Amino acid sequence: xxxxxxxxxxxxxxxxxxxxxxxxxxxxxxxxxxxxxxxxxxxxxxxxxxxxxxxxxxxxxxxxxxxxxxxx
Amino acid sequence: xxxxxxxxxxxxxxxxxxxxxxxxxxxxxxxxxxxxxxxxxxxxxxxxxxxxxxxxxxxxxxxxxxxxxxxxxxxxxxxxxxxxxxxxxxxxxxxxxxxxxxxxxxxxxxxxxxxxxxxxxxxxxxxxxxxxxxxxxxxxxxxxxxxxxxxxxxxxxxxxxxxxxxxxxxxxxxxxxxxxxxxxxxxxxxxxxxxxxxxxxxxxxxxxxxxxxxxxxxxxxxxxxxxxxxxxxxxxxxxxxxxxxxxxxxxxxxxxxxxxxxxxxxxxxxxxxxxxxxxxxxxxxxxxxxxxxxxxxxxxxxxxxxxxxxxxxxxxxxxxxxxxxxxxxxxxxxxxxxxxxxxxxxxxxxxxxxxxxxxxxxxxxxxxxxxxxxxxxxxxxxxxxxxxxxxxxxxxxxxxxxxxxxxxxxxxxxxxxxxxxxxxxxxxxxxxxxxxxxxxxxxxxxxxxxxxxxxxxxxxxxxxx
Numbered sequence: 001x002x003x004x005x006x007x008x009x010x011x012x013x014x015x016x017x018x019x020x021x022x023x024x025x026x027x028x029x030x031x032x033x034x035x036x037x038x039x040x041x042x043x044x045x046x047x048x049x050x051x052x053x054x055x056x057x058x059x060x061x062x063x064x065x066x067x068x069x070x071x072x
Numbered sequence: 073x074x075x076x077x078x079x080x081x082x083x084x085x086x087x088x089x090x091x092x093x094x095x096x097x098x099x100x101x102x103x104x105x106x107x108x109x110x111x112x113x114x115x116x117x118x119x120x121x122x123x124x125x126x127x128x129x130x131x132x133x134x135x136x137x138x139x140x141x142x143x144x145x146x147x148x149x150x151x152x153x154x155x156x157x158x159x160x161x162x163x164x165x166x167x168x169x170x171x172x173x174x175x176x177x178x179x180x181x182x183x184x185x186x187x188x189x190x191x192x193x194x195x196x197x198x199x200x201x202x203x204x205x206x207x208x209x210x211x212x213x214x215x216x217x218x219x220x221x222x223x224x225x226x227x228x229x230x231x232x233x234x235x236x237x238x239x240x241x242x243x244x245x246x247x248x249x250x251x252x253x254x255x256x257x258x259x260x261x262x263x264x265x266x267x268x269x270x271x272x273x274x275x276x277x278x279x280x281x282x283x284x285x286x287x288x289x290x291x292x293x294x295x296x297x298x299x300x301x302x303x304x305x306x307x308x309x310x311x312x313x314x315x316x317x318x319x320x321x322x323x324x325x326x327x328x329x330x331x332x333x334x335x336x337x338x339x340x341x342x343x344x345x346x347x348x349x350x351x352x353x354x355x356x357x358x359x360x361x362x363x364x365x366x367x368x369x370x371x372x373x374x375x376x377x378x379x380x381x382x383x384x385x386x387x388x389x390x391x392x393x394x395x396x397x398x399x400x401x402x403x404x405x406x407x408x409x410x411x412x413x414x415x416x417x418x419x420x421x422x423x424x425x426x427x428x429x430x431x432x433x434x435x436x437x438x439x440x441x442x443x444x445x446x447x448x449x450x451x452x453x454x455x456x457x458x459x460x461x462x463x464x465x466x467x468x469x470x471x472x473x474x475x476x477x478x479x480x481x482x483x484x485x486x487x488x489x490x491x492x493x494x495x496x497x498x499x500x501x502x503x504x505x506x507x508x509x510x511x512x513x514x515x516x517x518x519x520x521x522x523x524x525x526x527x528x529x530x531x532x533x534x535x536x537x
Contacts, residue, residue: 003467
């Protein structure tokens with residue numbers, strides 16, 4: 001199971017994502033994507049980033065055990 | 073057994089063996105990416121493993137319905153049944169041909185080129201047509217297993233359609249909307265095939281015990297309705313941490329907690345179940361079914377814990393979720409299906425040597441599966457703690473101690489492949505021994521009852537042609 005990528009765009013930045021995607025790492029293979037494919041992937045991850053935070057904050061946990069997360 | 077059904081049983085078992093094989097390779101690829109990335113990386117093995125698993129569970133679930141509907145509804149198989157069998161199998165083979173050419177697609181959890189969803193849907197509609205033609209001949213107060221089969225077949229269609237809603241652009245306009253529908257439908261689909269498989273399990277139990285009342289009691293139907301309401305509403309734990317409407321989360325949480333009733337009932341019946349398991353332990357099929365009950369207990373406890381949002385916060389996206397899925401698909405579904413296959417294929421009538429091999433495979437499975445499952449839970453606890461509580465930012469650093477448990481998990485997975493592989497191999501042999509009829513309903517030997525001493529009583533007069 002890999003890392004959560006929901007907020008990578010805001011936490012790591014576009015240049016970091018581009019480096020990862022273009023060259024891969026020891027763990028992640030190099031997918032040999034074209035420039036426009038890389039750009040599309042970065043645009044998608046940036047769009048996902050705007051959907052919210054991957055972490056449920058402590059303040060959102062109600063005493064009954066449920067969450068209180070407002071809809072965006 | 074007719075030829076199409078024989079092939080279908082063999083096909084389902086092939087999917088089981090492929091599931092285990094791809095699963096083992098996936099775990100190795102996750103641990104040694106540098107090596108596997110050169111040949112077949114984890115991201116390709118994962119859909120192959122998951123698809124094979126889903127096709128095994130769903131195909132296996134349908135085998136019981138196709139086989140038993142003849143005796144339950146007194147219904148002769150028609151061309152629609154054969155149409156379903158061959159279209160379903162051909163489409164699945166095509167999915168794997170695409171995988172061989174590294175063509176994936178679709179959505180996470182069940183990835184294949186989207187257009188192949190059309191023949192899968194067409195095959196399912198053929199199955200429904202055939203089933204409901206038979207269903208019209210049900211008795212007035214149909215036993216619970218009939219309702220479970222019916223529920224499973226209908227809900228599979230609904231959840232399959234839901235899974236494919238992303239083809240409508242409106243669903244893709246919002247990332248949250250699409251993810252919500254995907255996670256919801258995948259969670260609910262599990263409930264659909266569970267109904268099919270539980271129905272078969274209940275039917276076999278009525279045959280083994282020689283008592284249909286357990287499928288007609290009020291208590292059985294109350295539990296069915298609890299299960300049904302959970303099928304429809306308890307998928308919330310799949311989407312708890314999405315910023316959706318809070319009332320959905322609250323309803324789902326409340327409905328999930330009704331499963332404590334099932335949990336308490338299982339504990340209450342534990343002593344009876346234990347003595348029943350001892351009484352029928354000479355039957356291979358009953359051994360599998362009794363073992364599956366132990367996994368229902370374990371997995372229900374895990375699911376109940378995960379259904380509490382405050383706990384789900386730590387378990388979501390960890391290996392505990394995987395343990396939940398593995399406990400359900402291997403411990404419950406696969407064990408019930410192996411019990412069902414053993415019963416249908418008359419594994420108890422195999423030569424002593426073959427039966428001993430099945431029991432050896434079963435013993436290996438019984439040792440390796442708990443290790444496999446516990447390793448995942450410990451890995452999940454470690455990940456949840458290090459990620460959510462300690463909030464270690466570097467993924468590799470955060471995962472370092474988790475990897476140790478994943479090595480244990482992979483090691484146990486090899487033995488799981490060995491154990492279940494041995495069982496599957498013997499069941500393949502049992503299929504080969506099945507007497508074939510000319511496309512008509514024919515079970516050569518029906519094992520209808522069992523003496524307390526452990527001898528199988530065969531009733532040739534029960535032969536149905």
